[in-house]
Amino acid sequence: MDQVVQGELKKAAEAHGQENVVVLLGSPDADSADIYAETVTIGDPTYAGPLAGVALNLPVHHILEDMVKEEVPQEIYDEQVGVAELSLEKEAICSAMEEARVKFV
Amino acid sequence: MITPVVKGASSVIAHTPGLVRHGSKPTRETAKNDHLLDEILANLRNYEEAVAYPPNQVFIGNMRPDDLNEYARPWTNVKLTDAERFGPSGEIVPEDEFYGWLKIADEFQLVYLEKTFLLELKEKLTNHPIIQPEDFERLGEGKDIEVIEKALAQGKAEPLHVNGNKLVGYVQTGHDEDPFLTAEIILENLCNKASGIIAMRHVLYSFDVTAEDVDYVFGCDEEAVGDRYQRGGGNIAKSIAEHAACVNATGSDIKAFCCAPAHSVNIAAGLIQAGIYEEIVIIGGGSLAKLGMKFAGNLKHDMPIVEDQMGAIAMIIGKDDGKSPVIRTDSIGKHDISAGSSAQAIYKSLIIKPLERFGRGILDIDKYAVELHNPDVTEPNGNGNVPRTNYRTIAAMAVLRGEMEKAEMNHFENKHGMAGFSPTQGHIASAIPFLGHAREMIMNGDINNAMFVGKGSLFLGKMTNLSDGMSFLIEKNEGVNEP
Numbered sequence: 001m002d003q004v005v006q007g008e009l010k011k012a013a014e015a016h017g018q019e020n021v022v023v024l025l026g027s028p029d030a031d032s033a034d035i036y037a038e039t040v041t042i043g044d045p046t047y048a049g050p051l052a053g054v055a056l057n058l059p060v061h062h063i064l065e066d067m068v069k070e071e072v073p074q075e076i077y078d079e080q081v082g083v084a085e086l087s088l089e090k091e092a093i094c095s096a097m098e099e100a101r102v103k104f105v
Numbered sequence: 106m107i108t109p110v111v112k113g114a115s116s117v118i119a120h121t122p123g124l125v126r127h128g129s130k131p132t133r134e135t136a137k138n139d140h141l142l143d144e145i146l147a148n149l150r151n152y153e154e155a156v157a158y159p160p161n162q163v164f165i166g167n168m169r170p171d172d173l174n175e176y177a178r179p180w181t182n183v184k185l186t187d188a189e190r191f192g193p194s195g196e197i198v199p200e201d202e203f204y205g206w207l208k209i210a211d212e213f214q215l216v217y218l219e220k221t222f223l224l225e226l227k228e229k230l231t232n233h234p235i236i237q238p239e240d241f242e243r244l245g246e247g248k249d250i251e252v253i254e255k256a257l258a259q260g261k262a263e264p265l266h267v268n269g270n271k272l273v274g275y276v277q278t279g280h281d282e283d284p285f286l287t288a289e290i291i292l293e294n295l296c297n298k299a300s301g302i303i304a305m306r307h308v309l310y311s312f313d314v315t316a317e318d319v320d321y322v323f324g325c326d327e328e329a330v331g332d333r334y335q336r337g338g339g340n341i342a343k344s345i346a347e348h349a350a351c352v353n354a355t356g357s358d359i360k361a362f363c364c365a366p367a368h369s370v371n372i373a374a375g376l377i378q379a380g381i382y383e384e385i386v387i388i389g390g391g392s393l394a395k396l397g398m399k400f401a402g403n404l405k406h407d408m409p410i411v412e413d414q415m416g417a418i419a420m421i422i423g424k425d426d427g428k429s430p431v432i433r434t435d436s437i438g439k440h441d442i443s444a445g446s447s448a449q450a451i452y453k454s455l456i457i458k459p460l461e462r463f464g465r466g467i468l469d470i471d472k473y474a475v476e477l478h479n480p481d482v483t484e485p486n487g488n489g490n491v492p493r494t495n496y497r498t499i500a501a502m503a504v505l506r507g508e509m510e511k512a513e514m515n516h517f518e519n520k521h522g523m524a525g526f527s528p529t530q531g532h533i534a535s536a537i538p539f540l541g542h543a544r545e546m547i548m549n550g551d552i553n554n555a556m557f558v559g560k561g562s563l564f565l566g567k568m569t570n571l572s573d574g575m576s577f578l579i580e581k582n583e584g585v586n587e588p
Binding site for chain 2: 001027028029031032035036045046047048079080081082083084086087088
């Protein structure tokens with residue numbers, strides 16, 4: 001996760017409280033979803049960005065997960081995410097996210 | 106009406122492990138961690154390893170992108186035994202020679218090399234196919250190492266190293282008070298210029314257009330050349346063309362982040378079609394700032410640092426010669442401001458709309474060139490396989506349009522795409538590295554057409570939230586307009 005995004009997340013968590021911020025990922029594969037989920041929970045594993053050693057423990061989900069999809073009007077979801085849902089490895093990403101939420105606490 | 110064609114394309118790699126420490130990310134990280142520079146130096150490749158690296162052989166044109174499918178990833182584990190330094194129209198330049206090109210590109214006596222190093226360098230460059238007698242005069246006589254060390258100790262200079270940590274020269278500041286002419290920025294811009302000169306000389310050396318024939322030159326890189334009053338004023342294109350003997354040309358820079366090469370091809374094609382110019386060269390030099398950008402991912406996975414090299418490209422767009430692939434100016438795709446930024450909105454603008462204009466579908470294009478970032482760099486860093494994601498998106502569009510079954514999506518990359526083989530240098534990786542391959546493959550009859558899809562992250566500059574995209578299609582020349 002690039003440093004700017006990490007910095008913005010850190011600022012948002014400080015400004016609004018960690019309990020009021022949810023991270024929604026759009027990363028293209030299971031590996032990157034895993035790293036990003038780790039970054040926003042227990043900290044940046046590459047120790048390169050503002051979240052190095054900072055455990056924000058933010059709730060994290062992926063746009064392809066059904067629990068997120070259900071929150072979005074279908075027409076908008078199809079228009080904005082439809083191609084990604086078809087083209088990305090949805091199953092692998094979703095299971096990586098489920099594992100990450102258990103792993104990184 | 107004059108038909109614009111692709112008369113040649115060259116791709117060059119400057120393998121510069123000694124410059125990795127000057128990349129933006131390594132510079133920032135080594136300042137925070139005293140041990141990191143040693144770790145970086147211990148994980149750089151030597152020149153032979155860079156030459157034997159399969160994606161590099163593809164980049165300079167000795168192998169086709171599809172040949173990469175024969176090798177297991179990561180390709181850093183593969184050492185080709187028959188790898189060559191020179192390709193049909195490019196080369197992999199070793200770092201010592203590249204410092205020579207830096208000196209040749211230096212108009213203001215800002216680059217200094219050590220005497221003995223320079224002597225050996227001149228000997229090495231003697232038989233280089235694109236070196237000119239006047240280049241040796243520009244290389245000069247060099248300085249004693251004590252003088253170099255003293256200049257560096259005074260600050261306002263950046264060191265040049267070979268073989269990891271051996272000091273062989275320096276680049277000094279261009280102005281004592283100007284934050285945009287510091288030694289760092291002079292080095293960055295000279296790297297772009299020098300690699301651009303090499304690529305431009307190769308393209309003019311390898312194809313049927315002479316330097317004197319060139320009317321105009323576009324720069325399509327991402328460097329900002331200028332001073333405190335006009336940061337990014339330009340004009341790198343003209344400064345490169347000067348060193349390639351294009352005496353009848355002028356030029357300008359096209360700026361659009363990674364998308365600039367595709368913009369440049371389309372603008373050049375329009376100027377040729379309009380009859381304003383007959384031969385145009387598009388040049389994209391390498392990016393020093395991006396060296397080592399994703400080094401942490403490679404180190405984490407016990408891989409050598411793959412971003413130890415800069416890419417440079419040069420293309421000749423000219424009037425119809427009856428044989429070179431034609432640029433379909435009725436096929437240009439552009440991402441309009443109102444188009445939206447979802448993947449499907451972007452691809453609708455760049456692929457579907459232009460194809461629909463002349464009644465073709467997605468599968469009618471033999472090969473798509475997208476962002477061809479080497480996954481050996483991006484995957485270890487958690488950025489995914491960029492071209493694969495792009496091909497899967499295009500395949501999904503074909504499924505949604507009823508052109509293909511979902512079960513066939515996994516074959517789309519192999520059939521209509523390719524593995525990523527380009528240095529991850531933004532504009533360099535943006536579809537264009539396939540142009541030389543596509544030109545040859547079309548002329549050999551291997552494919553009939555190829556579409557080039559470039560995208561750019563304009564939002565990085567904090568002036569707009571928009572992204573950008575341009576595309577163009579080339580196809581077989583039917584030879585009806587023979588000169």
